[in-house]
Amino acid sequence: MADDDRSPEEEFQELIRQLFGGGADGIDPEQLSRLTGLGIDPAMMQTVMRHLQGAFEGDGEISWDLAQRQALHIANQDGLGVTSGQRTDLDQAFALATLWLSEATTISELAQPPRALTRGGWVEATLPVWQELAEPVATSIADALTKALSEQAPDDMQNLVQGAGRLMRSVGGSLFATQLGQVVGRLSLEVVSGGDVGIPIMPDGEAAILPQNFADFGRDLEIPDDQLALYIATRELAHARLFRHARWLRLHVISQVTDFARGIHVDTEALEDLASRFDPSEPEELRSALESGALLPARSEAQTAALTRLENLLATIEGWVDVVTAEATSRLPTAERIAEAVRRRRAVGGPAEQALGSLVGLELRPRRMREAAAMWRAVTDAVGVAARDSLWDYPDLMPTSEDIDDPAALVARLEARARGEEPARDAFDDALEQLLRGDAPTGDGDAAQSGDAAAGGGDAAAGDAGASADTAESDDAPEDGAPGDERPV
Secondary structure, three states, X not given: OOHHHOOHHHHHHHHHHHHHOOOOOOOOHHHHHXXXXXXXXXXXXXXXXXXXXXXXXXXXXXXXHHHHHHHHHHHOOOOOOOOHXXXXXXXXXHHHHHHHHHHHOOOOOOOOOOEEOOXXXXXXXXXXXXXXXXXXXXXHHHHHHHHHHHHHOOHHHHHHHHHHHHHHHHHHHHHHHHHHHXXXXXXXXXXXXXXXXXXXXXXOOOOEEOHHHHHHHOOOOOOOHHHHHHHHHHHHHHHHHHHHHOHHHHHHHHHHHHHHHHOOOXXXXXXXXXXXXXXXXXXXXXXXXXXXXXXOOXXXXXXXHHHHHHHHHHHHHHHHHHHHHHHHOOOOOOHHHHHHHHHHHHHOOOHHHHHHHHHHOOOOOOOOHHHHHHHHHHHHHHHHHHHHHHHHXXXXXXOOHHHHHOHHHHHHHHHHHHOOOOOOOOHHHHHHHHHHHOOOOOOOOHHHHHHHHHHOOHXXXXXXXXXXXXXXXXXXXXXXXXHHHHOOO
């Protein structure tokens, strides 16, 4: 068929073939002019084709720079900075908060001085963590777009689709990066401090307050600004100190969120339904679907269990921060009113839930924060500040969800430890100690046999005929041995 005999639809299909087939080094302007029959502006199409070519020629990776540009655009719209007066007031609040906090906790001060941040500064400081949290879902969306394209295309277009796979990954990743930028940008207009979202998004060991949002937070509370600043500064320092002291805790929280996110898979039926009615001239529906998380399916049972563990972990953290902040600000007349305002803000779904809900389908509310705070107060009253704070020294010492349910049992264990009473050793403890020391097991009891099983050694492992009796006893050990044998190492 001669070029002049092509319909506008055929001209458009040829342009797409040139793009995906790698033969689009130079798109013929005359071809573009013929698209007017489809109601397409040739100039606009040329711009679109140029961007698509750039995506096609890329490596298929997600453009996180796009997220940063979008977030900074939203954060810096008002053009406001931190005035010298605001910086001075916050420096004074942080200085007094540091003194008060040192009386309420044995966890040491920060190595770096806290600071006042602009909204744009907060975006730049926290975006690497948001990227880490969002990347699993971004990859899932990009993969789903590629899969949907392959499944929906007719057989005679499969070769074309294979060449478009990298483009679709780039497009899907760019859509999600744009969403991330919008979420983080809007979040920058609301957060009051670095620890406001409950998860460790600030660089390790750093504390900060955003003066631009601090004024909005206290506007309707009818509380003097200096008292409000002192409370927020104390809470922010407590949060930052905890994560700096328990360095394992930061990785523990982030890994739980990302593990949840890796279980997310895009709802392809919802994606296909959206694509079937999508109008390029009205992209609002697509943007709304991405921002609301409508393309993410219902949580699986495994994800629901993971969410429960994460909520308990964050409640344990927030409960400790609440108790320490309350003790440190006991001299502050309005401390309880401010604390209640903070709790209400979190209970109705604060900035963290809005951001994570749209990014990874994670509705994040520390629902058990009050119960966790009650546990920490009971521990403090029973064994004191030093013993309480020592529970953050190692991961296996941190209170569990069972301890939140039954603080009395935790208090009893801590009081027994304070009296020098150690829990009775069992076979598992003996075997584990031998394994860690690298000693050969000795003795004929169950402990030695359990040690053989744990180390993968012993006569049974060697196949020694003379050890058949020992082997039988080792096989019986899990049944009549201590329950501790089933605990993970």
